[in-house]
Amino acid sequence: NAGVTQTPKFRILKIGQSMTLQCAQDMNHNYMYWYRQDPGMGLKLIYYSVGAGITDKGEVPNGYNVSRSTTEDFPLRLELAAPSQTSVYFCASSHGQGASPLHFGNGTRLTVT
């Protein structure tokens, strides 16, 4: 039972480079989320999706893009990496209704230099 799988675990980017953070879940959850975690700042929602083909912005969407072509996958794209995007990124999924919990991946630690 894999749950939520994120790749890569670590990545170093140069300013202006682009990359895609991969996220896949095998729990048939409709709802998926991307958060970033900065030290002492908790988690901030970047984008979320309530189902295949539907995405929406969270609190801090600037500099990122997402797509949701399947229920299982929810990749996060950084087009022009900036030092402010240095962070730990977490993907999560849930049933979405009521008080259903979020299931998190183990995170991707991204450094932009």
Place this chain on the structure above:
Amino acid sequence: GNSVTQMEGPVTLSEEAFLTINCTYTATGYPSLFWYVQYPGEGLQLLLKATKADDKGSNKGFEATYRKETTSFHLEKGSVQVSDSAVYFCALSLTSRSGGSNYKLTFGKGTLLTVNP
């Protein structure tokens, strides 16, 4: 807007000490409240939850009671262990009057707990 405020860390305790991590919230509507735990190098995982006033969530010896009158959801454990060392996050999500969920969590900043043997 909705917000969660939890006590600043870090918190350092000796094994078998009593733990309290304070959490208060501001929300419109009818929030559900959660505590998530993050062990080193891992993602967050649900520790416990409560969905209405006076509910008590409990798991692994941890407890938290949903107090609407004080808008609080403080986390407690009677006797901590070294293995409890982690970052603890308080969070809320909103449920509308019709029962549908806001489904997005608002997190506090997290509290680092270190338990020494």
